[in-house]
Amino acid sequence: MTHLNELTLAEARDGLKAKDFSATDLAKAHLSAIEAARGLNAYLLETPDRALQMAGVADAKIASGEARPLEGLPLGVKDLFCTHGVATTAGSKILEGFQPHYESAVTHNLWRDGAVMLGKLNLDEFAMGSSNETSAYGDVVSPWRRAGSETKLVPGGSSGGSAAAVAAHLCLGATATDTGGSIRQPAAFTGTVGIKPTYGRCSRWGTVAYASSLDQAGPIARTVRDCAILLGSMSGADARDTTCADLAVPDFEAAVARGVKGLTIGIPKEYRVEGMSAEIQALWDKGAAMLKDAGATIREISLPHTRYALPAYYIVAPAEASSNLARYDGVRYGLRVPGKDIAGMYENTRAAGFGREVKRRIMIGTYVLSAGYYDAYYVRAQKIRTLIKRDFEEAYASGIDAILTPATPSAAFGIGEKGSGDPVEMYLQDVFTITVNMAGLPGISVPAGLDAQGLPLGLQLIGRPFDEETLFAAAQVIETAAGRTQLPKAWWA
Amino acid sequence: MTVAVNPKKLIKGGLHDWEVVIGMEIHAQVTSRSKLFSGASTEFGGEPNDHVSLVDAAMPGMLPVINEECVAQAVRTGLGLKARINHRSVFDRKNYFYPDLPQGYQISQFKDPIVGEGEVLVDLPEGETITVGIERLHLEQDAGKSLHDQNPTQSFVDLNRSGVALMEIVSRPDLRSSEEARAYVTKLRTILRYLGTCDGDMEKGSLRADVNVSVRKPGEPLGTRCEIKNVNSIRFIGQAIEVEARRQIAIIEDGGTISQETRLFDPGKGETRSMRSKEEAHDYRYFPDPDLLPLEFDQAYVDSLAEGLPELPDAKKARFIESYGLSPYDAGVLIAERSSADYFEAVAKGRDGKAAANWVINELFGRLNKEGKDIETSPVSATQLGAIVDLIGEGVISGKIAKDLFEIVWSEGGDPRALVESRGMKQVTDTGAIEAAVDEIIAKNPDKVQQAKEKPTLLGWFVGQTMKATGGKANPAAVNALLKAKLGIE
Numbered sequence A: 001m002t003h004l005n006e007l008t009l010a011e012a013r014d015g016l017k018a019k020d021f022s023a024t025d026l027a028k029a030h031l032s033a034i035e036a037a038r039g040l041n042a043y044l045l046e047t048p049d050r051a052l053q054m055a056g057v058a059d060a061k062i063a064s065g066e067a068r069p070l071e072g073l074p075l076g077v078k079d080l081f082c083t084h085g086v087a088t089t090a091g092s093k094i095l096e097g098f099q100p101h102y103e104s105a106v107t108h109n110l111w112r113d114g115a116v117m118l119g120k121l122n123l124d125e126f127a128m129g130s131s132n133e134t135s136a137y138g139d140v141v142s143p144w145r146r147a148g149s150e151t152k153l154v155p156g157g158s159s160g161g162s163a164a165a166v167a168a169h170l171c172l173g174a175t176a177t178d179t180g181g182s183i184r185q186p187a188a189f190t191g192t193v194g195i196k197p198t199y200g201r202c203s204r205w206g207t208v209a210y211a212s213s214l215d216q217a218g219p220i221a222r223t224v225r226d227c228a229i230l231l232g233s234m235s236g237a238d239a240r241d242t243t244c245a246d247l248a249v250p251d252f253e254a255a256v257a258r259g260v261k262g263l264t265i266g267i268p269k270e271y272r273v274e275g276m277s278a279e280i281q282a283l284w285d286k287g288a289a290m291l292k293d294a295g296a297t298i299r300e301i302s303l304p305h306t307r308y309a310l311p312a313y314y315i316v317a318p319a320e321a322s323s324n325l326a327r328y329d330g331v332r333y334g335l336r337v338p339g340k341d342i343a344g345m346y347e348n349t350r351a352a353g354f355g356r357e358v359k360r361r362i363m364i365g366t367y368v369l370s371a372g373y374y375d376a377y378y379v380r381a382q383k384i385r386t387l388i389k390r391d392f393e394e395a396y397a398s399g400i401d402a403i404l405t406p407a408t409p410s411a412a413f414g415i416g417e418k419g420s421g422d423p424v425e426m427y428l429q430d431v432f433t434i435t436v437n438m439a440g441l442p443g444i445s446v447p448a449g450l451d452a453q454g455l456p457l458g459l460q461l462i463g464r465p466f467d468e469e470t471l472f473a474a475a476q477v478i479e480t481a482a483g484r485t486q487l488p489k490a491w492w493a
Numbered sequence B: 001m002t003v004a005v006n007p008k009k010l011i012k013g014g015l016h017d018w019e020v021v022i023g024m025e026i027h028a029q030v031t032s033r034s035k036l037f038s039g040a041s042t043e044f045g046g047e048p049n050d051h052v053s054l055v056d057a058a059m060p061g062m063l064p065v066i067n068e069e070c071v072a073q074a075v076r077t078g079l080g081l082k083a084r085i086n087h088r089s090v091f092d093r094k095n096y097f098y099p100d101l102p103q104g105y106q107i108s109q110f111k112d113p114i115v116g117e118g119e120v121l122v123d124l125p126e127g128e129t130i131t132v133g134i135e136r137l138h139l140e141q142d143a144g145k146s147l148h149d150q151n152p153t154q155s156f157v158d159l160n161r162s163g164v165a166l167m168e169i170v171s172r173p174d175l176r177s178s179e180e181a182r183a184y185v186t187k188l189r190t191i192l193r194y195l196g197t198c199d200g201d202m203e204k205g206s207l208r209a210d211v212n213v214s215v216r217k218p219g220e221p222l223g224t225r226c227e228i229k230n231v232n233s234i235r236f237i238g239q240a241i242e243v244e245a246r247r248q249i250a251i252i253e254d255g256g257t258i259s260q261e262t263r264l265f266d267p268g269k270g271e272t273r274s275m276r277s278k279e280e281a282h283d284y285r286y287f288p289d290p291d292l293l294p295l296e297f298d299q300a301y302v303d304s305l306a307e308g309l310p311e312l313p314d315a316k317k318a319r320f321i322e323s324y325g326l327s328p329y330d331a332g333v334l335i336a337e338r339s340s341a342d343y344f345e346a347v348a349k350g351r352d353g354k355a356a357a358n359w360v361i362n363e364l365f366g367r368l369n370k371e372g373k374d375i376e377t378s379p380v381s382a383t384q385l386g387a388i389v390d391l392i393g394e395g396v397i398s399g400k401i402a403k404d405l406f407e408i409v410w411s412e413g414g415d416p417r418a419l420v421e422s423r424g425m426k427q428v429t430d431t432g433a434i435e436a437a438v439d440e441i442i443a444k445n446p447d448k449v450q451q452a453k454e455k456p457t458l459l460g461w462f463v464g465q466t467m468k469a470t471g472g473k474a475n476p477a478a479v480n481a482l483l484k485a486k487l488g489i490e
Helices: A009-017 A023-036 A048-063 A105-112 A160-167 A184-190 A224-234 A278-293 A306-327 A342-353 A356-369 A375-397 A423-430 A434-439 A468-482 B068-080 B178-195 B234-253 B299-307 B313-324 B328-335 B338-348 B353-371 B382-393 B399-412 B416-422 B431-444 B446-454 B456-469 B476-487
Strands: A043-046 A074-078 A116-121 A173-178 A193-196 A216-221 A264-268 A297-301 A402-406 A443-450 A456-463 B017-029 B092-095 B105-108 B118-123 B129-141 B145-147 B156-158 B165-171 B207-216 B226-231 B261-266 B271-277
Touching: A009 A023, A009 A048, A009 A224, A023 A043, A023 A048, A023 A074, A023 A116, A043 A160, A048 A116, A074 A160, A105 A173, A105 A224, A116 A160, A160 A173, A160 A184, A160 A216, A173 A193, A173 A224, A184 A193, A184 A443, A184 A456, A193 A224, A193 A468, A216 A224, A224 A443, A224 A468, A264 A278, A278 A297, A278 A402, A278 A443, A278 A456, A278 A468, A306 A356, A306 A375, A306 A423, A306 A434, A306 B092, A356 A375, A375 A434, A402 A468, A434 A456, A443 A468, A456 A468, B017 B178, B017 B234, B068 B129, B068 B165, B068 B178, B068 B299, B118 B178, B129 B178, B178 B207, B178 B234, B178 B313, B207 B234, B226 B234, B226 B271, B234 B261, B234 B271, B313 B328, B313 B338, B313 B353, B328 B338, B328 B353, B338 B353, B338 B382, B353 B382, B353 B399, B382 B399, B382 B416, B399 B416, B431 B446, B431 B456, B431 B476, B446 B456, B446 B476, B456 B476
Parallel strands: A074 A116, A074 A173, A264 A297, A264 A402, B226 B261
Antiparallel strands: A043 A116, A173 A216, A193 A216, A193 A443, A402 A456, A443 A456, B017 B165, B017 B207, B092 B105, B105 B129, B118 B129, B129 B165, B145 B156, B207 B226, B261 B271
16 A cells, blocks of 8 residues: 555545545654655654644544545645744744744635644745755755766755655645746656646735745645645635735636647747757647647747846846845844844844845845836836736737646756856746746646656646636646656655 | 015025025824724824734735725825825835834835825915915825833834824925925814824824925025924924024025035924935835735725815815905914814804804913813803803893803803803893983082093093993993983083
8 A cells, every 4th residue: 555645635635535544644644754854854844743733633523524625634834934833934044933923824724724734844045046955944855866866956946845845745735935936846846746826816925025026825736636626725815915816716626627628728939948958849849749639729829028037037026025025134033143233233134144045136136126227127127027928918819728838948957056156047947937927827837757867847837817727627638648757766764 | 386586585694685495295194093004003102012013013924905094094185285186006115224114114105196286275474375386195104113212222112103104295395484384384284184184293293394495595596405304393393494594594605505415403402413415315225015006096986085075274264254254364263273163163153253253262262272271172162152142242241241251151161141140240231220320420420520521531431430330230332322411422
């Protein structure tokens, strides 16, 4: 029999319902897997007591026939979501010791539906990074290794802990966030499924902000169906976040089996970037063929402003971040390093509390918002953003239902291999995903095969605003056609 | 708008006359139960940090949600300033570090304020009326308070005010003297209090002014201005302008130049001091707050608020002059506070408006001022004062007795009409009784009677004696007529 932690979330749900095992058994299986996998550094904080307590409640609910949608299903939480009474760090030293007195809207919704919290997952500091190497609490090691190699690989980022934990069976699914690709890129690197829903689908209340106009929560899980189940619980209207859409949550799980017959899938020619590897191109073609075989029409489209998305993102996101991170000043919570006066305290605290990448983005953001530079950078970047959004609108208006692209330019790379000299090398990781955030659209990353070294590669589907259902349907077609990724054996245990 | 140079308002320098040019930014605390972007109470006072929500303390992941009542209050104020209401406005972040600014930015409105251009009519004591242009009104958050006197080595922070809604009302540089500036703030405060959008309580900091002052020779372009920050009384506003204008004139006449800077007024020393120069000015890095959608509403919303507005001071003043025959001065005094105007109208209703105004302004206000009371705590109600006015009108009491009656009502209370009865204060109109008193006085003073025939002004003495004899209750008109007849004076 498979270990309980190797079930999919849907299988575990059915098993609990059938009383094949208890929520406590399920939690314990995960807790021991987590303990054995500490070398991956996926969890920043394990909360076994809370997990067992929640599992106990779940078992009682199941016994009394009052099971809620996610009853007893153990999840990991990216440490960007504030959790009541449980330390929340955002992967930063500056929030060391911070214990929120409130629960983020997204995690609140999960616990409301009966899910069990296993702990807090590692991430790039303040979600700024594409490899989980900027975390103040150490790199996350991917459970994947190249065939015949012991080189430690990155799980991607910023939701690196979430992706690694899901791939290594350290939870059935995990919360994650995506500002420029932080759900989809690590999902692609780890052979898991991740969806960034439409901006406004999930409330941002209680999630530590990186770039407010781009940040959006979503799940990472091992199957398309599992993602659909989780997103259904995570999303929903919230009056506390005025950017959160006042829309009913569709039955995402029901959409998974819908198929793609009659849909038109766009292939944007601008995503065929210079230097794209033949492997990625082949994967992309293979994905298109899978959708075509399932009854979709494939059509080449143009999204002409794609090439400006990355530079515009690296103006908008740091600008917002420079302001969002101003509250970490040592006055009210988190780290405080004394100084000779108030300015000295600020400087010392922020110098010690923030890592290199965070400082870099705060400085970029401060610069682009400065008097004399605002129009040249921030205003122009916003204009580009409008143009990018219009590109997509025109494509959808022309009858396109979803757009297929590669999720990443390559498979996972080794820890320390990229970005140590030129940060742009790392920024290019998000070249396919960033446009989706700039336009506020939903995007899903689904495994579609392995590269020559045996590492997973993902494809991305981009949808119309608030049409995650079509993405689940199309992603399921790819998952079925490509076959579920065989996740790595536990070499770390 | 251009303002004509008024030679009377120029300041005499050592070398020439100078015109002072003043513009103001008034920060008015919005009257609302909760803060601009959080549900925390706006109540004044309380223990430090009693009224602080997670949003006000800028805890990680907290988001602002606009308080609709504050929006309505800003629109009402815009309507009261006859200003353009912008159906779409944007909240921006004004970024700077300060311990009492927990977010590290103030949410304000920069490029697209909720209210655009308007105007305020300001009456000056000499009867002149000036029009002061309003450039804009925007909503913004107040900061908290740093307390430097609680601990020898550390400052404490009180966030009770953090996030409270303010309206910043920016005037055009249309003011030409400290007197005009004081009159403008007074008028603006009156309008806000009428609207109920700001209590105007300067002692509690509900109304603060940043005053921009520059000087120039009449007819020349605007001089370099200095901004005097956070002046918190109307008197200090006047003083600050006077000393700042004279400081600038002295520098220029000495051959110097004014450098643009922010200054503070020290009322104790009667001087302004440099706070920071233009070079030290913050770069606030304004940008639209991505946590908040643009604020949008339609004309129907504005119309519904307009319908609920009270009669405003200018309209009320015009009506008082028109309907009650009051002088502009008296009307102006009565409308200065909505409660005074309401009181006056309650007294004047169905009575002689001028008589009512006299009693309210001269007797009641005089007495209230003397006792340091305001109209809301007046011991004499409008109904009581109205009864006194009626008693005079009906000839039941004389004006002199009425003052005594007012004193009794003031200190003891009671129904004036009943008091007149019970205390025998009724005016004697019975000619027989008066005649008896007159006859007696004439009989006792034959010499004076003789003199009076040559010197008719002696009539006054006889009137006085008669009033004394009747305990002041004789009808003065009747006394006069009788005496004239008996003394043969015409």
